Amino acid sequence: NVHVCLTHAPLNLSTTVDLVRSPKAGAIVLFAGTTRDSFDSIPVTTLSYTTYTPLALRTLHTIAQEIKEKHGLVGIAITHRLGDVGIGEESIHIALSSPHRKSAWAAGEEALEEVKKKAEIWKREVFEDGSVWRSNRDGERGVRVED
Amino acid sequence: MASSETFKILYFAAAISYSKCDGETLPAPLPLSQLYEMLEKKYPGITEKVLRGSMVTINLDYVDLEEEAERVIKPGDEVAIIPPVSAG
Numbered sequence: 045n046v047h048v049c050l051t052h053a054p055l056n057l058s059t060t061v062d063l064v065r066s067p068k069a070g071a072i073v074l075f076a077g078t079t080r081d082s083f084d085s086i087p088v089t090t091l092s093y094t095t096y097t098p099l100a101l102r103t104l105h106t107i108a109q110e111i112k113e114k115h116g117l118v119g120i121a122i123t124h125r126l127g128d129v130g131i132g133e134e135s136i137h138i139a140l141s142s143p144h145r146k147s148a149w150a151a152g153e154e155a156l157e158e159v160k161k162k163a164e165i166w167k168r169e170v171f172e173d174g175s176v177w178r179s180n181r182d183g184e185r186g187v188r189v190e191d
Numbered sequence: 192m193a194s195s196e197t198f199k200i201l202y203f204a205a206a207i208s209y210s211k212c213d214g215e216t217l218p219a220p221l222p223l224s225q226l227y228e229m230l231e232k233k234y235p236g237i238t239e240k241v242l243r244g245s246m247v248t249i250n251l252d253y254v255d256l257e258e259e260a261e262r263v264i265k266p267g268d269e270v271a272i273i274p275p276v277s278a279g
Contacts, residue, residue, distance in 0.1 A: 160278055
């Protein structure tokens with residue numbers, strides 16, 4: 045019961061939750077990451093995501109499998125959107141189900157941190173006067189996109 | 192050049208600012224230890240600005256350029272330059 049998905053289509057909250065719903069679960073936790081309208085007080089127009097598809101799928105699956113085993117989950121689903129993700133829209137869903145709520149909360153937090161650290165997906169922040177390749181590592185300022 | 196004498200290299204994120212392309216084929220075999228030098232000749236500045244902070248994969252597996260200094264990129268291999276990631 046491990047689902048990972050990359051898609052250019054807008055994400056759907058109930059679709060993601062239904063992937064992990066189970067009679068064996070007493071708790072479902074869903075994390076949705078959304079595009080915020082600013083970075084460091086500078087207005088953001090949109091976020092745009094690209095990926096190395098076969099490697100990202102493999103990494104996401106490994107993370108999901110390991111988190112599921114470590115926390116004794118019933119199900120886990122990670123979906124990441126690609127292309128432009130506008131203000132307020134979701135770029136990532138992580139849903140997981142568990143017999144009890146404590147492991148669900150812990151697993152959700154850990155899964156997100158692992159995805160942000162390892163998944164071969166890149167975010168480009170588009171501002172009014174250009175765009176920047178963001179890095180999750182070290183909270184770096186980012187590399188300006190040159191034309 | 193016959194296709195069997197090349198390898199594929201894929202560029203992501205900030206690497207594309209230098210390569211101006213998402214991917215290309217390059218002559219193989221090529222010793223892994225010469226990869227960065229070869230890319231710097233083609234795209235001056237890429238080593239300092241991108242490669243230093245990036246990882247490299249060959250056929251979807253990460254390679255350590257120091258530990259695998261003897262490795263040779265073979266015809267048909269798929270190499271990728273992996274800059275610092277930013278999912279979510």
